[in-house]
Amino acid sequence: MFKIVNRKEMAQGTVILNEIEAPLIANKAKPGQFVILKADETGERIPLTMANTNPEKGTITIIYMVVGKSTARFKTLKVGDSYMDVIGPLGKATDIEKVGKVVCVGGGTGVAVMHPITRANKLIGNDVTCIIGAKTKDLLILEDEMRAASHRLIVCTDDGSYGKPGFVTEALKEVLEANKDIKMCYAIGPVPMMKFVSKMTKEYNVPTIVSLNPIMVDGTGMCGGCRVTVGGETKFACVDGPEFDGHKVDYDELFSRLASYFEDEKKCMEEYCKLAEAAAKL
Amino acid sequence: MAEKPGKKEKIPRQSMPEQKPDVRARNFEEVPFGLPSEAAILEAQRCLQCKSPACVEGCPVGVDIPGFIALVREGKFTDAISKIWEMNALPAVCGRVCPQELQCEGKCIVGKKDQPVAIGNLERFVADYERKNRLAPMPKKAARTGKKVAVVGSGPSGLTVAGDLILKGHEVSIFEAFHKPGGVLVYGIPEFRLPKEIVFSEVEGLERQGVHLECNQVVGRSVSLDELFAQGFDAIYLGVGAGLPTLLDVPGKNLIGIMSANEYLTRSNLMKAYRFPEYDTPIIRGKNVVTLGGGNVAMDSARTALRLGADVSRIVYRRSRAELPARAAEVHHAEEEGVEFHFLAAPLEFKGNEKGRVIGMKVQQMELGEPDASGRRRPVPVEGNVYDLECDLVIIAVGAGANPLLTKSTEGLQLNKWGYIVADPVTGKTSKKGVWAGGDIVTGAATVILAMGAGRQAADSIHDYLMRGW
Ligand SMILES: Cc1cc2nc3c(=O)[nH]c(=O)nc-3n(C[C@H](O)[C@H](O)[C@H](O)COP(=O)(O)OP(=O)(O)OC[C@H]3O[C@@H](n4cnc5c(N)ncnc54)[C@H](O)[C@@H]3O)c2cc1C
Ligand SMILES: Cc1cc2nc3c(=O)[nH]c(=O)nc-3n(C[C@H](O)[C@H](O)[C@H](O)COP(=O)(O)OP(=O)(O)OC[C@H]3O[C@@H](n4cnc5c(N)ncnc54)[C@H](O)[C@@H]3O)c2cc1C
Ligand code: SF4
Ligand code: FES
Numbered sequence A: 001m002f003k004i005v006n007r008k009e010m011a012q013g014t015v016i017l018n019e020i021e022a023p024l025i026a027n028k029a030k031p032g033q034f035v036i037l038k039a040d041e042t043g044e045r046i047p048l049t050m051a052n053t054n055p056e057k058g059t060i061t062i063i064y065m066v067v068g069k070s071t072a073r074f075k076t077l078k079v080g081d082s083y084m085d086v087i088g089p090l091g092k093a094t095d096i097e098k099v100g101k102v103v104c105v106g107g108g109t110g111v112a113v114m115h116p117i118t119r120a121n122k123l124i125g126n127d128v129t130c131i132i133g134a135k136t137k138d139l140l141i142l143e144d145e146m147r148a149a150s151h152r153l154i155v156c157t158d159d160g161s162y163g164k165p166g167f168v169t170e171a172l173k174e175v176l177e178a179n180k181d182i183k184m185c186y187a188i189g190p191v192p193m194m195k196f197v198s199k200m201t202k203e204y205n206v207p208t209i210v211s212l213n214p215i216m217v218d219g220t221g222m223c224g225g226c227r228v229t230v231g232g233e234t235k236f237a238c239v240d241g242p243e244f245d246g247h248k249v250d251y252d253e254l255f256s257r258l259a260s261y262f263e264d265e266k267k268c269m270e271e272y273c274k275l276a277e278a279a280a281k282l
Numbered sequence B: 001m002a003e004k005p006g007k008k009e010k011i012p013r014q015s016m017p018e019q020k021p022d023v024r025a026r027n028f029e030e031v032p033f034g035l036p037s038e039a040a041i042l043e044a045q046r047c048l049q050c051k052s053p054a055c056v057e058g059c060p061v062g063v064d065i066p067g068f069i070a071l072v073r074e075g076k077f078t079d080a081i082s083k084i085w086e087m088n089a090l091p092a093v094c095g096r097v098c099p100q101e102l103q104c105e106g107k108c109i110v111g112k113k114d115q116p117v118a119i120g121n122l123e124r125f126v127a128d129y130e131r132k133n134r135l136a137p138m139p140k141k142a143a144r145t146g147k148k149v150a151v152v153g154s155g156p157s158g159l160t161v162a163g164d165l166i167l168k169g170h171e172v173s174i175f176e177a178f179h180k181p182g183g184v185l186v187y188g189i190p191e192f193r194l195p196k197e198i199v200f201s202e203v204e205g206l207e208r209q210g211v212h213l214e215c216n217q218v219v220g221r222s223v224s225l226d227e228l229f230a231q232g233f234d235a236i237y238l239g240v241g242a243g244l245p246t247l248l249d250v251p252g253k254n255l256i257g258i259m260s261a262n263e264y265l266t267r268s269n270l271m272k273a274y275r276f277p278e279y280d281t282p283i284i285r286g287k288n289v290v291t292l293g294g295g296n297v298a299m300d301s302a303r304t305a306l307r308l309g310a311d312v313s314r315i316v317y318r319r320s321r322a323e324l325p326a327r328a329a330e331v332h333h334a335e336e337e338g339v340e341f342h343f344l345a346a347p348l349e350f351k352g353n354e355k356g357r358v359i360g361m362k363v364q365q366m367e368l369g370e371p372d373a374s375g376r377r378r379p380v381p382v383e384g385n386v387y388d389l390e391c392d393l394v395i396i397a398v399g400a401g402a403n404p405l406l407t408k409s410t411e412g413l414q415l416n417k418w419g420y421i422v423a424d425p426v427t428g429k430t431s432k433k434g435v436w437a438g439g440d441i442v443t444g445a446a447t448v449i450l451a452m453g454a455g456r457q458a459a460d461s462i463h464d465y466l467m468r469g470w
Helices: A023-028 A071-074 A110-124 A144-148 A168-178 A191-203 A251-258 A262-281 B037-045 B054-058 B064-073 B077-085 B091-097 B119-133 B158-165 B195-209 B226-232 B261-269 B296-307 B327-339 B448-468
Strands: A002-010 A015-021 A034-040 A044-054 A059-065 A085-090 A100-108 A127-134 A152-157 A180-190 A208-211 A225-231 A233-237 A243-245 B149-151 B171-175 B213-214 B233-240 B259-260 B290-293 B312-316 B340-342 B345-352 B360-373 B375-390 B393-396 B436-437
Touching: A002 A059, A002 B259, A015 A071, A023 A044, A034 A059, A044 A085, A044 A110, A059 A071, A071 A262, A085 A110, A100 A110, A100 A191, A100 A233, A110 A127, A110 A144, A110 A180, A127 A168, A127 A243, A127 B149, A127 B296, A144 A152, A152 A168, A168 A180, A168 A191, A168 B360, A180 A191, A191 A208, A208 B345, A225 A243, A225 A251, A233 B327, A233 B345, A243 B226, B037 B064, B037 B119, B054 B064, B054 B436, B064 B077, B077 B091, B091 B119, B091 B195, B091 B448, B149 B158, B158 B171, B158 B195, B158 B448, B195 B213, B195 B259, B226 B233, B233 B448, B259 B261, B261 B393, B290 B296, B296 B327, B296 B393, B345 B375, B360 B393
Parallel strands: A100 A127, A100 A180, A127 A152, A180 A208, B149 B171, B149 B233, B171 B213, B233 B436, B259 B393, B290 B312, B290 B393, B312 B340
Antiparallel strands: A002 A015, A015 A059, A034 A044, A034 A085, A044 A059, A208 A243, A225 A233, B345 B360, B360 B375
């Protein structure tokens, strides 16, 4: 059992932070790696990146967006409750080297995944510009943390309710124009965001790392469900990734495969909401 | 020979009552119900009690088959289980999944003229009797040696090693990557063939003996072998199986609805997706399903598809019926349940719709050509004979490879060119001091009993090492 010792709601309750007791994992984990969590006996195995680890305290922190039944069930867990299973650290760690100027682009909950990578870049001595975006002001997460983790932060909202109006790609274009010596770009967020960021950095010849989130089961390279096409080759995101060369990823295939269980997930969520409503009335 | 008891009156081979094909093809309950005791005793009377029994030669772990059958004949079912346990720790599993027609029953003398003694069904009967009644004395544990052994992987080979070494007085911990123990017995083989309750009851037995079980430990990621040694383990056994799916490299291979048997069966068995939405993990419920391959994995997939509501479940196999590597009983059951077989057929291409979902495939008709290096006649394409099959789910069950996660992250572990661990065939010793390996990760995908046999040999060698040295 893996106990939740701290919990926070962000972005109007659509994004949840859990700090979980998992000393062995906390001790081993590196930025970019993920864990698989299962809430209880009937639960699904859900992959989430570690947004933070605290080896002294023996805890890991995950930040997730509530998008379906499993994350909705996770949301009901309170401080003192436990996850039945937490497996990790899984996946490869981010390659972070001292290169000079880097830009980190995070969208949605991708911002949470970006946080440790941003911080590690600053620590190693890179000059870090960070661009984060959300649909609207209320959905923005980790603004203060990202400001502290980088040298300068640009905030964008799609609807212009806060910061710079527009998509993160527009802000990125300005940054790339103004800094021809940017050596590296990290982009983590929704698939279309990563696709368009990569398209742009390719024009500017800036190497780009993206973190992919295909559907997973085991997370150990055993099922092939997480396969993605990178540079024309089949890769398993759980063991070969989750980070890949952004210029080589087949985003359209990934986007399509993410919808594999769309109908089932919708049904599952609807039934769950009905049950939750009924329970609330009791 | 004429004086042997079995010869006096001719008793026909007793068959197990089972669920009717049309009923069972729609549920996940076990297919056969097992032999009633009277039938088991009758069946035991068919054994000739040979002086040099051929069946035992056919058994990879050398169970005293006439010995236990003689006890069944006398109704001493509890003594019979103790007899089997001397050589085989998981008879309830083996009775259900061993390819008996190639092993003990394939060699049985009675089988020369009549049907062989139903050794597998008797083994299963005795094991089930014990699980229900719990009368047999537990084997005695030797005095504590103070030595610690780590077993990586909780499949049949890891469980065997753990069971043997705990009895010899060592401290044993199993590290399992999944959240539940059992390996393929739990994530691969479906409930209707091997109820999971049987596997968990075996594992509980080991825990009662004192084996520590640590799930959610992906050795190589969560902890390395050198770290295990540093934690005080004196020896390590690697029984991590052949957990790497083989996918196909043909156009359309990544369409939605094309998945490895590992993924399909893991979702259904381990994650219980067949009980979705009570369990949260979804699975594609194809109406028109094609399974590629011809082994046990393919039979299990095609039969699972029927139970998940398929109208048509087809097996498309590259070679002919004679080469089907699956257990005879599984092929028979699959056919009874309505699985259709397309022999000498190979996939050329998958076709998808605008949503990226598979809707069909192109199949190349093959014929048997010249024998290849293995002596089997190689399938070759029949020029111009290509046909289409409609399908909304394709399950790929064409074999497994060595998962590199642990092996590639461990220094000093010699691998062969396919990535399997090189281990001494007798002792199971690897090139790394203090590390043994066995089962599918050494032999490539094989059988439960071979994995157990390798575990037994390695356990003996580990014991020697712990008491005497490498
Ligand atoms: C390596 C990795 C790291 C991730 N890190 C984070 C993170 O830090 N924060 C975060 O909010 N999300 C993260 N995700 C995505 C997260 O796993 C999914 O949002 C979650 O599984 C959705 O489950 P659900 O049952 O709530 O939603 P569902 O109703 O099941 O699905 C909603 C959508 O989520 C996606 N999804 C469903 N199941 C999975 C699955 N098993 N794996 C991946 N995606 C799935 C699908 O696109 C689906 O349409 C990560 C995914 C991966 C693979
Ligand atoms: C669907 C299917 C049906 C089959 N049917 C039959 C049959 O009818 N009869 C028969 O005799 N054989 C059958 N087989 C083959 C048989 O199941 C295998 O040969 C046997 O299970 C191999 O045993 P093992 O102990 O070597 O490995 P496995 O059973 O594969 O167990 C390995 C275990 O190690 C774990 N593991 C892997 N990597 C790590 C790691 N890094 N750290 C920790 N744990 C790890 C895995 O999660 C797994 O639990 C079938 C196989 C399949 C897939
Ligand atoms: S070969 Fe057949 S008849 Fe002879 S001992 Fe074995 S099971 Fe009995
Ligand atoms: S999640 Fe199964 S292979 Fe990656």
